[in-house]
Amino acid sequence: MLTEFWDSFSLMKRLYDQVMEPVCRNYGITRMELDILLFLANNPCYDTAADIIGRRQLTKSHVSSSVRRLEERGLLGRTFRQGNRKTVHLSLLAGSAPIVKEGRNAQKQYFSEIFKGFSKEEIQKIGGNFIRIAGNARQAIMED
Template sequence: MESVFRHYAANESLYTATVSPVCEKYGLTYMEFTVLMFLANNPQFDTASDIVKYRHLTKSHVSMSVRSLEDKGLLTGEHHKPNRRTIHLTVLDAADAIVAAGRKAQQAFGKILFSGFSDSEYEQFTAFMKRIDQNIADHIDLTQKK
């Protein structure tokens, strides 16, 4: 089990190193980059609560990053009827170059991770990850029902 945690830490370090040049080029913090890319890659999840839930980030970090991205003209937030309390976030066209560079960096990260994998090995890995995700979801459901 220790190797899983070591793998996770190495994975996170590699990802950070891969996307850091994009952050530096566009003057973004890592957290701002993370929020922006989450919204760009997952348009169906467009609230700060979604970011907190699915990326497991703190509310305060997400809130500060959203505010900063709005100040930089990269994001906008608006209320949709009928729930006027929820702010829906939209990535603006001004972020297009950043998003493109971010996606390119994310693809480079994926290429590094799966270098030397055959198609069948990649498919097998994906199947294992889906099973792990389902195990996690099932466990969370069980613990929340107690």
Template sequence: MDNNLLLVSRYFMKFYESFCVDVCKKHDLVQMEMDILAFVANHPGLNTASDIVEVRMFTKSNVSAMVEQLIQKGLLQREEDKEDRRKIHLIIKPKANPIIKDIKKMQLRFSKELMTGFSEEEEKLFGQFIDRMLSNVMEGIRGNK
């Protein structure tokens, strides 16, 4: 395998971000605010700032600043964990529902365009390959710590 995988990963993000522009403009969000809302909406069990930092690999300071902005805009709220008071969950407020709806529509359009020309079987295999590669990457990261 040559450098195509690295090239694809960089262009993949640029391609995805090009789909995000309209949602960000429509709802007066910056890319990272939209990414955080999308993350919380798409991963119900992972709804803390630490989860976002760990999974999305954003810096802690950027996540803190963006979460605060989303709270100020009335789109997110903090909720203390009932069992561990040190843990703060991020909850999507009803005001964010139209944004979440637009994000999900945009993500569906992105996925459809990304997979144009792939058969159903190829899409399934691609998903399996990506899952396996992610597993290898995560194992490699754990092994290097």
């Protein structure tokens, strides 16, 4: 079971990389930049670099440089909330819309591939189990 567990993660990551690579190539962006755009599009309640770093377990320097490049290309905007000039909130700008659309289509393609032949009930059970596994991993990391 252990071998299949590790193999399945490697295979799923490889397939995800494979479906995302054309999106990056089409728009001349890095995979990190695409991941940031999709994270913000798919998780509107999380809109800071710290949210991206914490939720996706990415390095601060990579997120920071990617956010800067996305801003320079006019794909991301920065705002401050009234009364808080410390926290920068990120927002998708209109220029990011076609990239996000194509990225989301690639994500749909990915999920349709990995869940081919599964019933809705089976997919829900898998999702619930992954939430539990991630919770266990998060707790173990915090205990260290």
